[in-house]
Amino acid sequence: MLRFSILGxxxxxxxxxxxxxxGDLQRTLVQSLLVSEGQPVSGEALAEEMWGDRVPDNQANALQAHVSRLRRRLRELEPDRPAARVTMHPAGYRLVVGEGELDAAEFTRAVRLAESAAPSDAERAARLLGDALAMWRGPVFxxxxxxxxxxxxxxxxxxxRMxxxxxxxxxxxxxxRPASLLAELHEAHTGHPLRERFCEQLMIALYRxxxxxxxxxxxxxxxxLLDDELGIQPSPALRRVEHAILSHDPALTGDLRRLQPV
Known part of the structure; x- marks a missing residue:
């Protein structure tokens, strides 16, 4: 079994x-196949990804040579695997990735589980999301x-990830747990200053x-910032949080879904 990591x-x-x-071309080929998460990628898309506007005249042969080279390398890494990892389909090439073999697939699966958790199961959601976010080692690839x-x-x-x-x-x-979140919220808001949800959450944590x-x-x-950068006003959701803080809305320390409209 191989383990592929692309969240970094x-x-x-x-x-x-x-x-x-x-080599960079082999790495690009692997990356291009991995982001499809098991779906075929056309030869034209792979060639464009690998060579850009400098696609060789013998594109099909050059791509096939790189695919064959990748197959050999993956066989070296998994000598006991009976079937090839890279397969060819009418729609293109596919890299076979099993459950638990790609970190990005595990990440999205964990986030979906957390999204489906009941509001009363916040502990489980926080744990799932914390584990999922810990998979990231840096920018994708x-x-x-x-x-x-x-x-x-x-x-x-x-x-x-956001x-x-x-x-x-x-x-x-x-x-x-507002106090324990403040440093992370400050970092998230500073790193993504136009993302209003981080701003809302930071405001709520500071108030609490x-x-x-x-x-x-x-x-x-x-x-x-919104006015200077985008020429727009804060969203209704962000203004609702400001209004709630000014009026000491009890929902700020309880069920945030009960915040009153502005």
């Missing part, structure tokens, strides 16, 4: 330890995303920690 620099692990593939296919996948996984962070912060706030003035200052700075 590409890693391949065997029972004996870490392994690799040689370590930032090595040469072509559009991998770039789009990187953006998709990164957006899902969603997982928001869900975890929500779960921790439901569990009454007895720092109402700081919470309102965060809102004022966010309002200026």
């Amino acid at each position: 620099a590409l890693q391949i692990r065997t029972a004996a330890g870490p392994a690799d593939v040689a 370590g930032g090595f995303t040469a072509g559009t296919l991998c770039q789009l996948a990187g953006a998709r996984y990164e957006e899902y 969603r997982a962070m928001e869900l975890r912060f929500d779960a921790e706030l439901r569990l009454g 920690a007895g720092r109402q003035a700081d919470a309102l200052d965060v809102f004022r700075r966010m309002r200026r």
